[in-house]
Amino acid sequence: MYKNIQNILEMKGKEKITVLTGYDSTMVALCDQVDVILVGDSAGMVMLGYEDTSSVTMEDMIRFTTAAKNGRKNSLIVSDLPINSYKTENDAIRNSLKLIEAGADAVKLEGGKEVAEIIKSITEAKIPVMGHLGLLPQTAQKYTVQGKTKESAIELIEDAKIITESGVFSIVLEMVSSQVARIITEKISVPTIGIGSGKFCDGQVLVVHDMLGLFEKIKPKFAKRYLCLSDEIRNAVKSYAVEVKEEKFPSIEHEFQMDESEYTKLREHID
Numbered sequence: 286m287y288k289n290i291q292n293i294l295e296m297k298g299k300e301k302i303t304v305l306t307g308y309d310s311t312m313v314a315l316c317d318q319v320d321v322i323l324v325g326d327s328a329g330m331v332m333l334g335y336e337d338t339s340s341v342t343m344e345d346m347i348r349f350t351t352a353a354k355n356g357r358k359n360s361l362i363v364s365d366l367p368i369n370s371y372k373t374e375n376d377a378i379r380n381s382l383k384l385i386e387a388g389a390d391a392v393k394l395e396g397g398k399e400v401a402e403i404i405k406s407i408t409e410a411k412i413p414v415m416g417h418l419g420l421l422p423q424t425a426q427k428y429t430v431q432g433k434t435k436e437s438a439i440e441l442i443e444d445a446k447i448i449t450e451s452g453v454f455s456i457v458l459e460m461v462s463s464q465v466a467r468i469i470t471e472k473i474s475v476p477t478i479g480i481g482s483g484k485f486c487d488g489q490v491l492v493v494h495d496m497l498g499l500f501e502k503i504k505p506k507f508a509k510r511y512l513c514l515s516d517e518i519r520n521a522v523k524s525y526a527v528e529v530k531e532e533k534f535p536s537i538e539h540e541f542q543m544d545e546s547e548y549t550k551l552r553e554h555i556d
């Protein structure tokens with residue numbers, strides 16, 4: 286049985302929560318030891334080759350969610366509601382239901398007090414919601430650290446309290462100064478999941494392509510690389526291409542043979 290919302294809530298203050306993004310069944314099956322797989326709209330960049338998340342559609346997120354569900358055994362699946370899919374309460378509920386039908390256990394959306402009513406209506410429809418504060422990639426003009434001044438910090442803390450009251454079961458804090466992430470984590474009852482927000486959050490999330498060293502376009506400071514898969518892949522592809530050109534691949538162990546007597550009969554027929 287895979288993790289549920291209650292399991293995640295109970296981890297606050299006891300055990301750090303591990304989250305990785307995942308968009309396809311093969312990768313999700315490999316990463317399924319983390320607590321949560323986030324089908325993020327970062328798929329727009331790492332899977333679809335867009336510059337940002339602004340062109341990601343509901344159809345894209347449904348397809349990625351289905352693929353993630355097909356690979357998971359243990360992790361909770363949270364899927365992003367893409368930009369423009371939660372403008373009204375009706376849109377938000379209808380589109381959240383589509384992601385749940387595709388295999389998500391919960392949905393995530395970006396914003397503070399301005400989306401409080403939307404969050405409330407989704408949770409009233411019995412769909413768990415993860416919030417997302419700090420840097421909001423769907424609308425950000427620039428990727429800068431959030432909560433660096435007293436005023437902006439107070440606003441972030443207020444937003445965190447408001448969306449917690451609206452019913453989120455956890456909140457992603459993206460590129461929030463470590464001190465503010467710590468205060469939010471201490472002040473709210475649900476777990477915070479940090480990305481570039483320091484060690485005091487209740488859990489951490491990374492984009493799987495960043496942490497495996499697969500995505501080379503952007504290298505955020507916070508995205509620690511645990512592997513450099515892009516080099517390994519390039520080397521493997523080079524070896525494959527050389528072996529094919531030099532007729533070293535395929536060799537006998539990669540072939541299928543016809544029965545010798547059948548082959549003799551075939552040759553006689555052809556010749």
Ligand code: KIV
Binds near residue numbers: 306325459
């Ligand atoms: O889309 C995404 O992958 C995200 C994470 C960066 C938190 O929202």
